[in-house]
Amino acid sequence: MKAEIIAVGTELLLGQIVNTNAQFLSKELAAIGVDVYFQTVVGDNANRMKQAIETARSRADIVIFSGGIGPTQDDITKDVLAELLGLNLLMDQRSLDQIEKMFTKRGTVMTENNKRQATIIEGASPLLNETGLALGNAISHEGTHFIILPGPPKELKPMFTNQVLPWLYQHVLAGEMPIYSKMLKFAGIGESMLEDKLKDLITSQTDPTIAPYASEGEVTVRISTKAQSEREAMVKLNELELLIQQRLPEHMYASHDIPIEHVIVEMMADREQTLAAAESCTGGLLMALLTSIPGSGTMLRGGFVCYSNEMKEKLLNVPHHYLEGEDAPGAVSPEVAKVLAEQAQMITDSDYGLSITGVAGPGYSERKEVGLVYIGIAERDKETEVHELKLSGNRETIRIRSAKTILYRLWRRLVENEKLH
Amino acid sequence: MKAEIIAVGTELLLGQIVNTNAQFLSKELAAIGVDVYFQTVVGDNANRMKQAIETARSRADIVIFSGGIGPTQDDITKDVLAELLGLNLLMDQRSLDQIEKMFTKRGTVMTENNKRQATIIEGASPLLNETGLALGNAISHEGTHFIILPGPPKELKPMFTNQVLPWLYQHVLAGEMPIYSKMLKFAGIGESMLEDKLKDLITSQTDPTIAPYASEGEVTVRISTKAQSEREAMVKLNELELLIQQRLPEHMYASHDIPIEHVIVEMMADREQTLAAAESCTGGLLMALLTSIPGSGTMLRGGFVCYSNEMKEKLLNVPHHYLEGEDAPGAVSPEVAKVLAEQAQMITDSDYGLSITGVAGPGYSERKEVGLVYIGIAERDKETEVHELKLSGNRETIRIRSAKTILYRLWRRLVENEKLH
Numbered sequence: 001m002k003a004e005i006i007a008v009g010t011e012l013l014l015g016q017i018v019n020t021n022a023q024f025l026s027k028e029l030a031a032i033g034v035d036v037y038f039q040t041v042v043g044d045n046a047n048r049m050k051q052a053i054e055t056a057r058s059r060a061d062i063v064i065f066s067g068g069i070g071p072t073q074d075d076i077t078k079d080v081l082a083e084l085l086g087l088n089l090l091m092d093q094r095s096l097d098q099i100e101k102m103f104t105k106r107g108t109v110m111t112e113n114n115k116r117q118a119t120i121i122e123g124a125s126p127l128l129n130e131t132g133l134a135l136g137n138a139i140s141h142e143g144t145h146f147i148i149l150p151g152p153p154k155e156l157k158p159m160f161t162n163q164v165l166p167w168l169y170q171h172v173l174a175g176e177m178p179i180y181s182k183m184l185k186f187a188g189i190g191e192s193m194l195e196d197k198l199k200d201l202i203t204s205q206t207d208p209t210i211a212p213y214a215s216e217g218e219v220t221v222r223i224s225t226k227a228q229s230e231r232e233a234m235v236k237l238n239e240l241e242l243l244i245q246q247r248l249p250e251h252m253y254a255s256h257d258i259p260i261e262h263v264i265v266e267m268m269a270d271r272e273q274t275l276a277a278a279e280s281c282t283g284g285l286l287m288a289l290l291t292s293i294p295g296s297g298t299m300l301r302g303g304f305v306c307y308s309n310e311m312k313e314k315l316l317n318v319p320h321h322y323l324e325g326e327d328a329p330g331a332v333s334p335e336v337a338k339v340l341a342e343q344a345q346m347i348t349d350s351d352y353g354l355s356i357t358g359v360a361g362p363g364y365s366e367r368k369e370v371g372l373v374y375i376g377i378a379e380r381d382k383e384t385e386v387h388e389l390k391l392s393g394n395r396e397t398i399r400i401r402s403a404k405t406i407l408y409r410l411w412r413r414l415v416e417n418e419k420l421h
Numbered sequence: 422m423k424a425e426i427i428a429v430g431t432e433l434l435l436g437q438i439v440n441t442n443a444q445f446l447s448k449e450l451a452a453i454g455v456d457v458y459f460q461t462v463v464g465d466n467a468n469r470m471k472q473a474i475e476t477a478r479s480r481a482d483i484v485i486f487s488g489g490i491g492p493t494q495d496d497i498t499k500d501v502l503a504e505l506l507g508l509n510l511l512m513d514q515r516s517l518d519q520i521e522k523m524f525t526k527r528g529t530v531m532t533e534n535n536k537r538q539a540t541i542i543e544g545a546s547p548l549l550n551e552t553g554l555a556l557g558n559a560i561s562h563e564g565t566h567f568i569i570l571p572g573p574p575k576e577l578k579p580m581f582t583n584q585v586l587p588w589l590y591q592h593v594l595a596g597e598m599p600i601y602s603k604m605l606k607f608a609g610i611g612e613s614m615l616e617d618k619l620k621d622l623i624t625s626q627t628d629p630t631i632a633p634y635a636s637e638g639e640v641t642v643r644i645s646t647k648a649q650s651e652r653e654a655m656v657k658l659n660e661l662e663l664l665i666q667q668r669l670p671e672h673m674y675a676s677h678d679i680p681i682e683h684v685i686v687e688m689m690a691d692r693e694q695t696l697a698a699a700e701s702c703t704g705g706l707l708m709a710l711l712t713s714i715p716g717s718g719t720m721l722r723g724g725f726v727c728y729s730n731e732m733k734e735k736l737l738n739v740p741h742h743y744l745e746g747e748d749a750p751g752a753v754s755p756e757v758a759k760v761l762a763e764q765a766q767m768i769t770d771s772d773y774g775l776s777i778t779g780v781a782g783p784g785y786s787e788r789k790e791v792g793l794v795y796i797g798i799a800e801r802d803k804e805t806e807v808h809e810l811k812l813s814g815n816r817e818t819i820r821i822r823s824a825k826t827i828l829y830r831l832w833r834r835l836v837e838n839e840k841l842h
Contacts, residue, residue, distance in 0.1 A: 012443075012444075012447070012460070013447055013457045013458065013459075013460065014447060014448065014451050014457075015443075015444045015445065015446070015447030015448025015449070015450075015451060015457075016448070016632075016634065017444070018439060018440070018441055018443075018444040019439070019440050019443065019444070019460075020439055022433075022436075022439075022440065022462065023433075023436045023438070023439040023440070024436065025436070026433070026434055026435060026436030027435065027436025027437070028436070029436075030434075030435045030436060035434075036434045036435075036436075037434065037463070037464060037466075037469055038434075038461060038462065038463055038469070038473070039433070039434065039440075039461070039462035040459060040460070040461050040462075041443070041459065041460035041461075042458070042459055043458060045458075048458055048459070051480075052459070055476065059472075190529075191491070191492070191493065192491075192492040192493065192532055192534055192535055193529075193532065195492075195493050195494075195534070196532050196534070211431065211432075212493070213432050213437070222435075222437070277726075279705075281712075282709070282712070283708050283709055283711065283712025283713075283717070283721065284700075284705030284706065284707070284708030284709040284712060284724070284726070285705065285709040285712070285713075286705070287704050287705030287709075287726045288703070288704055288705040288706040288708075288709040290704065291702075291703070291704025291705060291706070291726070291728065291820075292704075292706075292816070292817060292820070294782075294783055294784075294816060296704070296728070297728050297729070300704065300726070300728050301728065301729050301731070301732055302725065302726050302727045302728055302729060302732030302736060303705065303725070303726040304723065304724070304725060304726075305698075305705070305708045305712070305721070305723050305724040305725075305726075306723045307712065307717070307718050307721050307722065307723055308718070308719075308722050308723060310722070311722055311723030311769060314769075315723060315768075315769075347736075348732060348735075348736075361715075362715050363715070371526070390526050390527055390528060391527075392523050392526060392527065393552060393553075394551070394552055395713070395715060396575075396713060397552060397575070399712075399713070
């Protein structure tokens with residue numbers, strides 16, 4: 001079963017708003033096993049809208065419109081579709097009564113143009129609007145199923161969930177198998193390296209399917225299958241997940257869609273462990289990531305931003321001769337990363353102390369190149385680990401990759417420590 | 422001049438990501454007077470991509486692709502377009518060298534599939550990627566101008582601004598009267614309030630045009646005009662800017678598109694002033710915003726994240742009886758905001774000290790409601806100011822609005838102090 005989404009609205013073509021409706025509808029359709037091969041955006045223009053409808057009906061079974069059914073003159077979606085199908089546009093009396101009642105309640109007068117929102121194409125099922133005034137329409141015509149929804153997401157979403165889904169299952173999808181998915185999450189590995197490691201699986205596998213995609217510092221792999229029941233699907237998905245996990249045990253940190261900082265906050269909260277950080281070039285970004293997760297308050301005891309050498313000395317007791325002098329290793333050095341991590345741990349009396357010191361650019365410092373970063377992980381009564389990173393990208397990229405890399409290293413260490421117990 | 426945008430990517434059709442590239446490109450094209458009549462999304466599938474290209478070239482002068490030029494097997498945008506145009510796909514040596522160098526620098530091995538990112542269609546202009554590896558392409562062929570851009574927004578945006586715009590002006594828009602714009606930036610005011618204050622100007626004005634749009638904690642107003650020369654445009658734009666600035670003198674902080682933290686870093690660097698912060702509920706976000714600006718190293722001396730009460734006492738000397746006990750004002754109180762700001766200033770010996778303490782949610786703390794936040798600004802030898810905020814939204818929204826509000830208040834204070842000198 002194939003669907004196509006046509007979002008209507010000049011405001012989309014001018015870039016004034018982003019097309020979140022297409023995302024919502026695509027995700028919902030994927031979840032019930034309906035393939036979306038095209039999304040289109042067209043303005044409030046009858047000729048171009050007809051073009052888009054003709055193209056869509058030639059290649060899809062279901063055509064879903066969002067937008068263009070409000071009260072103003074440029075809201076013409078229903079008019080255009082009715083004309084194209086050679087059907088009349090009627091007035092839905094129940095919907096009209098509802099609109100009139102709403103205006104009476106507000107104590108305002110209903111203007112004539114508001115009646116346009118109650119129109120229905122001859123033979124269509126009305127889709128009631130729980131959170132607005134414009135009536136949706138659903139109609140099957142010569143083998144194509146057309147669904148017209150309002151543009152505002154807060155009207156479109158409940159209408160889709162509460163009215164369109166039942167209509168689809170009754171009229172279109174009777175007997176179809178639904179799709180189930182799982183999202184596997186990886187860190188410490190790039191998208192292309194990950195794909196390389198899973199290459200044979202990705203090419204040979206047809207059910208479940210495997211699809212990797214990357215975001216900053218993380219890679220997600222979606223595995224999906226069609227099945228009669230959730231139970232049947234989970235057997236297949238869990239089997240494949242295990243296979244993938246065995247290939248990349250040091251990188252797969254979750255089997256649902258959460259960032260690595262979320263996993264760390266959960267792990268540490270479970271064990272009642274605490275953490276502190278001292279950040280130089282990331283300037284608070286690492287701690288901002290951790291504290292974006294609800295519940296981080298109990299594990300992140302506190303931390304330091306120590307941009308200047310003076311603050312590294314004053315707040316974190318870095319020896320002066322590490323920072324200045326002819327033979328000093330300098331602020332961007334493994335020595336300083338080590339002291340920062342250990343001091344962050346000790347001063348706050350936390351279980352772990354993290355540190356980041358590096359050159360985020362633009363422009364080098366201490367004659368060290370942009371992208372050179374040292375990260376440190378200290379642990380109470382244990383050896384401190386320090387890693388050298390050579391990162392590429394601009395200032396923002398280097399900062400986020402530094403933070404994501406230390407989170408990855410910390411996760412590895414927490415997993416290792418778990419094994420020891 | 423008509424353009425059409427084709428976003429390529431199965432992840433868009435599955436609703437895993439939202440098509441922000443189409444919005445960005447549409448907005449940028451509108452700003453230079455190019456009409457966008459259609460946006461299309463198509464998956465990583467050669468046949469369907471060809472269909473979309475054929476349709477687009479039949480009705481548009483410029484076709485812009487985003488996505489499908491990464492290293493993996495399903496990245497086929499360049500391959501498909503080359504085949505459709507009957508042109509060869511070559512290797513761009515300079516771009517290949519750059520990719521190899523990057524892998525050497527990282528100390529990792531370049532896998533074979535990464536070479537795909539350096540391909541170029543025979544006769545196309547290479548569009549260099551400043552923030553990633555995949556090379557963009559621009560080619561004029563039989564009256565249609567094709568532009569291929571990478572999918573990740575952080576790669577697409579600089580490539581469009583720095584490479585595509587000059588290419589378009591040289592090859593496509595030569596002779597057109599260019600559009601000139603200015604971006605006016607506002608803080609401490611919402612979009613609807615701002616629109617209300619400028620209502621008469623927005624409705625009466627046809628040249629220059631005025632378009633406001635909002636992002637988290639800031640409002641941007643774009644004023645645009647077509648003109649023969651930059652000089653002629655600037656006369657008109659500056660006149661309107663002055664008019665707008667006189668309406669909202671306490672809110673307009675810049676006349677080009679920079680965030681308020683950028684203005685603050687520049688102002689303080691100019692005056693050789695320094696700053697420190699103590700963050701509770703924002704957990705480093707305020708300092709991360711400031712340190713995202715190059716050059717912030719000289720003004721942001723350092724700072725503290727003091728999530729727990731214990732750290733507020735230990736690192737920032739908040740009196741114990743402020744935090745605990747029956748009559749204690751508690752961590753989320755004007756009293757604690759004041760001490761945190763003053764201590765941050767004093768401990769680091771900075772000119773200014775900032776503090777944020779509040780309930781970001783989900784779930785209240787100290788029986789105080791979610792969204793209650795206190796911010797403090799201390800200044801050497803001056804009275805400390807404390808403000809109470811009642812913010813709505815989710816955890817992330819409350820955190821970012823808290824940080825943006827204190828930046829706005831600091832900017833106001835810096836401006837006032839400037840006047841006194």
